[in-house]
Amino acid sequence: MTAKESSDTSQEQYVMQLARQAALAAPALASTSLEKRNETILQFAEILDTRRSEILEANVQDSSKFDAAEFKSGRMAIDGSKIDTVIAGCKALVAMKDPLGHIDYAKELDANLQLFRITCPIGVIGIVFEARPDVLPQIAALALKSGNAVLLKGGQEVEQTNKVLFSCLQEALKHSGLPESSAALLASRADVAALLKADKYVDLIIPRGSNSLVSYIQSNTKIPVLGHAEGICHLYVDNSADMEQTIKVVVDAKCDYPEACNTMETLLLDKNLDESKQLAILGALLETGVELKVDDALLKLCQKSNLPATLASEADWSTEYGNLCLSAKTVDDVDDAITHINEFGSGHTDAIICQDQSAWIKFFNGVKSAGVYHNASTRFADGFRYGFGAEVGISTSKLPPRGPVGLEGLVTYKYKLEGAGHRASDYHGAGAKPFTHKDIEKS
Secondary structure (H helix, E strand, O other): OOHHHHHHHHHHHHHHHHHHHHHHHHHHHHOOOHHHHHHHHHHHHHHHHHOHHHHHHHHHHHHOOOOHHHHHHOOOOOOHHHHHHHHHHHHHHHOOOOOOOOEEEEEEEEOOEEEEEEEEEOOEEEEEEOOOOOHHHHHHHHHHHHOOEEEEEOOHHHHHHHHHHHHHHHHHHHHHOOOHHHEEEEOOHHHHHHHOOOOOOOOEEEEEOOHHHHHHHHHOOOOOEOOOOOOOEEEEEOOOOOHHHHHHHHHHHHHOOOOOOOOEEEEEEEOOOOHHHHHHHHHHHHHOOOEEEEOHHHHHHHHHOOOOOEEOOHHHHHOOOOOOEEEEEEEOOHHHHHHHHHHHOOOOEEEEEOOOHHHHHHHHHHOOOOEEEEOOOHHHOOOOOOOOOOOOEEEOOOOOOOEEEOHHHHEEEEEEEEOOOOOHHHHOOOOOOOOOOEEOOOO
């Protein structure tokens, strides 16, 4: 065995040990009272506020390895406003009802034989995220509320920031008397590979980052993965759209935060829109610095009006730019828009601007995405904005949970059967007893 192989083996064993310890701590966390979990989240928020300057200083240390503009545009920076948002998210979580112990199915099978379906934590969740250090406290707070143990792996570009944020979490756990081993921070890229092999201990992996990261994780583990590979969001402007409303929403959907996965990447314009309206929409985008890649019809219109634009390639309709670049094309009608979105979209979030209620209903029913909006920016696809307190990620799966995933995505359920010496053999064969299957009032 080479020195590198020995080192890799040692590192894998270390990660496995962290995963095992988290799995052992998970039952204790799951049985913790709502009051204790809420107390810990509030303590965590208070510690984040108290150690604010330390967090910001660590982020400055991380930024010294990068060009300032690159660091900020790469979503690696954390500032006072982001810390405030995290703290507000923690407080919002505390105000929410307990996601655990909820009975959503209750049935009497026979006298003194009762079946209940009850919500419970998933167990141990591995979170792999790039950039955005504010993700760490958001997910940690969600894990606490839902009673899940977590293994956290952030990007090395913000290593110092993540270390300070994680130490705040450990301080809160210790203060509340909860097992500190219920949360662990992984450090290197090699740790990710080791984490993906820990299917004996880890129940779910949630990746947050680039397409390549998500695809790598989905292809290299037996552990269930919750995530989305791309955020190719569309906005369709119908012929019935109000123009003042349209321009505000279109500009926001593209320019509010171009790097985000809920940013509009393709604009679809009803071909029946007056040319003046099409030009007004494209012009408003150009004024905010957007680069336009358009189809033949819009290119001719732009050239006639001296608006800068280039011809889009077929690949552009499937591209998540993550910057101030946008593809745009004309479509025949709402049906054509639906066809385009379902073919080229990623199932994330898509919107229609229209005053025609029948067009909106058709759009909502036809588009297959997790989020389908009417007269609103795609940028609203966010757990905090949905009132979830925070989110662990976005899921574009057809199976639930879908869209921004908050507490409901971190719980599962199990069946509890209470009997009094009941035997299955009494309910089949000659003289079989019948099941009563009566509803029980859920408490």
